[in-house]
Amino acid sequence: MGSNHLYDDVWEPTRVSFNRRFHGFVVFIGDSTRELGVHFLKNETDWFDVFARWKAWVEIETGSKLKRLGFNGDGDQFYCNEFVIDTVSIGIERLEKIPIILQEFGMAESVVREITERVQRKPYTPPIVMKRRTKVSRPAARYHYSRHCLWLAGIGDDYKVALQGEVMDDGDEMGSQSLYRVDIVDFNGSFLAHVRDFAGANPIILVVTKVDLLPKGTDLNCVGDWVVEATTKKKLNVLSVHLTSSKSMVGIAGVVSEIQKEKKGRDVYILGSANVGKSAFISALLKLMAQKDPVAATARKYKPIQSAVPGTTLGPIQINAFLGDGKLYDTPGVHLHHRQAAVVHSEDLPALAPQNRLRGQSFPVEASILGGFSIFWGGLVRIDALKVLTSTRLTFYGPKALQLHIVPTAEADDFYKKQLGVLLTPPTGKKRADEWAGLQIIRQVQIKSENHKRSACDIAISGLGWIAVEQVETSGSEKSDETSRELLFAVHVPKPVEIFVRAPLPVGKNGGERYEYRELTEIEEELRPKWYF
Incomplete structure (x- = not known):
C-alpha cells in the first residue's frame, strides 16, 4: 500500500x-x-x-x-x-x-x-x-x-x-464502590434490569434523582420507604438510599458523607441509564466536595463530557476527585430501548423532560364519566377505561407539555388519526406524524381496588411518568360488592415502550396520608437499608 x-x-x-x-x-x-x-x-x-x-x-x-x-x-x-x-x-x-x-x-x-x-x-x-x-x-x-x-x-x-473487570489487567482485585442513579419521575423505566450484573456483589449507594420535581406536599419519608421496598424486591446489595436533587442540592451532602465513609481507597463508579442527570450530579458532588478536598476543587475545572443530544455521555470519564487512592468514574448512560426517548424524534425529546414541579392532571369525577371513554396523553399514550367504578379517577404525572384529551372509545381511533401532530403531540407536525408508527402495543391492565382510602396502583409508562389509579369518595357513591371493585383498562403505547403496574408512589399531601408502612421484623429492621434526604 x-x-x-x-x-x-x-x-x-x-x-x-x-x-x-x-x-x-x-x-x-x-x-x-x-x-x-x-x-x-x-x-x-x-x-x-x-x-x-x-x-x-x-x-x-x-x-x-x-x-x-x-x-x-x-x-x-x-x-x-x-x-x-x-x-x-x-x-x-x-x-x-x-x-x-x-x-x-x-x-x-x-x-x-x-x-x-x-x-x-x-x-x-x-x-x-x-x-x-x-x-x-x-x-x-x-x-x-x-x-x-x-x-x-x-x-x-x-x-x-x-x-x-479488565481482561489484560494484572492489577490487584480491590473491588469498587458503585453510585447507582435512578430517576424518581421514571423510577421503573430508568431502573436497569440487570444492575446486579453491572455491580455484582460490590456495595451500591442508591441515588434517587429529581425529587425536587415531585408534587408539592410530598412526604420524602414515605417516598424513601417506597424506594427501599421496591429495591429490596430486586435483592440488591444496597448500603443506603439517598433522595437527591442536583438542582437544589437536596441530599447531596448525605451522598458525599456516605462515599467518604465507605470508599476505603476504592474506585467509585457512577452507573445508571441515560437521562438520569449523572453529569449534573457529578457537578453538584464536586461542588460540595471541593469545600474540604483540594483535589475535588481542582477536578471541578474539568466538567463531564456531554454530547449535543441530551442524556449521552460520550465515554467513561476518569475524575481525580479524591485525596488519596481511588478515582471517580462517570460512565456512559445506558440507552434503554423500552423508554419513550427511544421512539420520539430528537427535536421532541425536550417535551419529555419535566423542568418544574409535577402537578397531577385529571378530569373531574362525575358518575360513570370514565366508563366507555379513552384518554390520550399527548400522542404517546392512550388508555381505555373498559371497566371502572363511578368513583374511579386517573391522575397523570409527567411532562407538562403533554396534554390530556378524552373522547368516547368508539371514536378514539379516528380522533387519533386526525389529531396526531396537531392536538396530540409529540410527535409534532404533519411530517413527523406521517412517519409515526403509531401506538402498536396494547396491554390490558386488571386492577382490584380493595380500599378507597388508598390508591389502587400506578400504571407507569417507561420514559414518561405514571398514571395513578385511585378511588375518590363522592356524595352519590355507594358501597360496591367485591366483584364490582375490579377495574379493567387497555393501555396503548408505541413499540417497544414498556408498561409497569406497581404499588402507588406516595406523592402530594394525600399520598403521604394514605401511605402505609409495612410492619418489619427485628432482623428486617436491622438489615434494611436506611434512606436519607
Whole structure:
C-alpha cells in the first residue's frame, strides 16, 4: 500500500471467547504514525458489518481503497517513539501510550495472536469482580487494553463485560464502590434490569434523582420507604438510599458523607441509564466536595463530557476527585430501548423532560364519566377505561407539555388519526406524524381496588411518568360488592415502550396520608437499608 493510505497493516475481524461470550476485534497499524489500533466490535453478530462500515469510512477519508491484509512491502524493522493502543467507535480515541516498541513485518498478525492467547489463558471471572485500573509499566503488558474498549463498543452485554473487570489487567482485585442513579419521575423505566450484573456483589449507594420535581406536599419519608421496598424486591446489595436533587442540592451532602465513609481507597463508579442527570450530579458532588478536598476543587475545572443530544455521555470519564487512592468514574448512560426517548424524534425529546414541579392532571369525577371513554396523553399514550367504578379517577404525572384529551372509545381511533401532530403531540407536525408508527402495543391492565382510602396502583409508562389509579369518595357513591371493585383498562403505547403496574408512589399531601408502612421484623429492621434526604 502507498504512503497515502491511513493504515498499511490490517488484520481482519478475529473472534475470541471471554467470560463465556465471543467478542470480535480488528487490529491495524498506521503507515505514517506507526500506531497500533485494536478495534473491539460491538458483538459477535455484527462484527463483519461493523468492520465493513469502518473500512468504508477509511476509504472515504483517504480517497483510496484499503486492502484488508496490507503491510510494509520491504518488511523493514523500525522503531517509533510512541506505541499507541486505540479503540474505535466512530473515529479513533487514544487510550494508552507505551514508549519505544520494536515493530516489524507482520506486527498486526502477532498482536492478534498474543491477544487471543492471553484472553484464552484468562480464567472465567464471575461478574462480582471489579478491578482498579493500574498503570501499564511492564513490557508484558504492552497489549493491555482498558475497560474503555468494551464500553465504547456499545451497551447491554458489552457494557456488562466492561464492568466485570479488565481482561489484560494484572492489577490487584480491590473491588469498587458503585453510585447507582435512578430517576424518581421514571423510577421503573430508568431502573436497569440487570444492575446486579453491572455491580455484582460490590456495595451500591442508591441515588434517587429529581425529587425536587415531585408534587408539592410530598412526604420524602414515605417516598424513601417506597424506594427501599421496591429495591429490596430486586435483592440488591444496597448500603443506603439517598433522595437527591442536583438542582437544589437536596441530599447531596448525605451522598458525599456516605462515599467518604465507605470508599476505603476504592474506585467509585457512577452507573445508571441515560437521562438520569449523572453529569449534573457529578457537578453538584464536586461542588460540595471541593469545600474540604483540594483535589475535588481542582477536578471541578474539568466538567463531564456531554454530547449535543441530551442524556449521552460520550465515554467513561476518569475524575481525580479524591485525596488519596481511588478515582471517580462517570460512565456512559445506558440507552434503554423500552423508554419513550427511544421512539420520539430528537427535536421532541425536550417535551419529555419535566423542568418544574409535577402537578397531577385529571378530569373531574362525575358518575360513570370514565366508563366507555379513552384518554390520550399527548400522542404517546392512550388508555381505555373498559371497566371502572363511578368513583374511579386517573391522575397523570409527567411532562407538562403533554396534554390530556378524552373522547368516547368508539371514536378514539379516528380522533387519533386526525389529531396526531396537531392536538396530540409529540410527535409534532404533519411530517413527523406521517412517519409515526403509531401506538402498536396494547396491554390490558386488571386492577382490584380493595380500599378507597388508598390508591389502587400506578400504571407507569417507561420514559414518561405514571398514571395513578385511585378511588375518590363522592356524595352519590355507594358501597360496591367485591366483584364490582375490579377495574379493567387497555393501555396503548408505541413499540417497544414498556408498561409497569406497581404499588402507588406516595406523592402530594394525600399520598403521604394514605401511605402505609409495612410492619418489619427485628432482623428486617436491622438489615434494611436506611434512606436519607
